[in-house]
Amino acid sequence: MEFSSKLLENAVYEMSQLPGIGKRTALRLVLHLLKQPEERTQLLSNALMTLKSEINFCKTCNNISDTEVCEICANPKRDETLVCVVEDIRDVMAIENTSQYNGLYHVLGGKISPMEGVGPQDLYISSLVQRVKEGTVKELIFALSSTMEGDTTNFYIYRQLEGLEITTSTIARGISVGDELEYADEVTLGRSILNRVPFESSMKAN
């Protein structure tokens, strides 16, 4: 792509460094900003810069927060004996949206993936083990992706916790609500039969 302006080329290049944004999309976004009042660009730049320089990660659960301890960890109404282990802050948001969970979280910041060069030392696993050792937590719920990396991470943490008094569980894998059986994959369907739940408790969940 040939640009008539170095400034434009530079802006497009920087924009296209974002994931999923190619050169063409970047050009569209940059030209859109050019058409808008300068204020718009300023607001965007400021928001990004402020976020980057002032953001905190909760020192207990590693969730993104404006304060030292995040709102969830600081909320006395939440059950502090229950900790849900997730990869990412987006998973916290997804679980919070269900309004079905009243415990705390622990954000790992990713999952163990040798292919991408992510090892246990790159994740917040030791702080999780430390948290369990402190004794308040009674149950850990693993809510990682159902992939090989997710399973590896679950297992690694499980081994780290050996000898500690803690119940561990994983979120249920099964047929999605609203899905038809004939289109479900065999592994999921097989597991959902093995891990069947009493009918009464399945009714309660609705």
Add this chain to the structure above:
Amino acid sequence: MEFSSKLLENAVYEMSQLPGIGKRTALRLVLHLLKQPEERTQLLSNALMTLKSEINFCKTCNNISDTEVCEICANPKRDETLVCVVEDIRDVMAIENTSQYNGLYHVLGGKISPMEGVGPQDLYISSLVQRVKEGTVKELIFALSSTMEGDTTNFYIYRQLEGLEITTSTIARGISVGDELEYADEVTLGRSILNRVPFESSMKAN
């Protein structure tokens, strides 16, 4: 979507103001920037701010430029008697990529669209008419979108030029190179028969 941080919420909001970027994509982009070194965000912010504050539009053709007169208008090798009228700087880039055109451009900045509240006074039409009146330009090539708005804009400009000595043409509409006839729409196919070209000249274009 509930955010655990106002800073994050604000950054996501500003990002989602860009066209085609929803809240989810915005969150993904912002979290990506958070994971990257601060430098990355700074480079992006600076590139956008500098572009917005220092960008010039060529005073002749209204193309984006770092200088008062853009590279194309300033190039003495280009044919200044030929001016191609386009909507947008992206169209200039597209035509430049073909390497088939050696004239100058005139960027209108959009097309007449009553539905979107864009009238002739919002576009660089009067400066085009002025340019023609100066007498150097011998032919205008209309290269606007083949839509009702594009046709309206073409016609409006055509009327403004009445009485001036100027040849006007539009780019050829026809079957795309590589397209199969059976899948072409009727209007395009019909026009491509009406506007058939001598076989010898079609061979020259390849």
